[in-house]
Amino acid sequence: MKSSIGIGFLLNEGIGDTLRVSLTGDPIDEVRAGYEILRALKIRHKGVEIISCPTCGRCEVDIVQWVKRVEKGVQQITTPLTVAIMGCVVNGPGEAKEADVGIAGGKDSGVLFRKGKILAKVKAADFVKALLNEVNQMR
Numbered sequence: 001m002k003s004s005i006g007i008g009f010l011l012n013e014g015i016g017d018t019l020r021v022s023l024t025g026d027p028i029d030e031v032r033a034g035y036e037i038l039r040a041l042k043i044r045h046k047g048v049e050i051i052s053c054p055t056c057g058r059c060e061v062d063i064v065q066w067v068k069r070v071e072k073g074v075q076q077i078t079t080p081l082t083v084a085i086m087g088c089v090v091n092g093p094g095e096a097k098e099a100d101v102g103i104a105g106g107k108d109s110g111v112l113f114r115k116g117k118i119l120a121k122v123k124a125a126d127f128v129k130a131l132l133n134e135v136n137q138m139r
């Protein structure tokens, strides 16, 4: 958090050509964190940006696990894409429609979107697979 605020502030002011985020742990995470800062500031547009539901009382699905699986599944993709993973069919479709690929999941089934259009109704067990399948077609 401290790194992203400090580095982000400088970059946002146009200061700096390189950056290093120092974290305790795997250096690969330092690179990921640095890249996320650049992406949040819209300085770099590479790879998949995941927009995920913060969850609330309406969420009946395991968003945390979905996001982890999708993050892993898109790690190697360099095409700039947005993917929305939302936890209900009430407010989820709005965000899912805005993304290149999105899903608004419900307890038993959810709706898969691509570029704002409904592609299919998907069973809960198949959400992640269906989402990754679409993302891979767009890479």
Ligand code: SF4
Pocket: 053, 054, 055, 056, 057, 058, 059, 060, 086, 087, 088, 089, 090, 091, 092
């Ligand atoms: S998308 Fe649905 S479940 Fe997620 S925070 Fe919004 S209303 Fe709650």
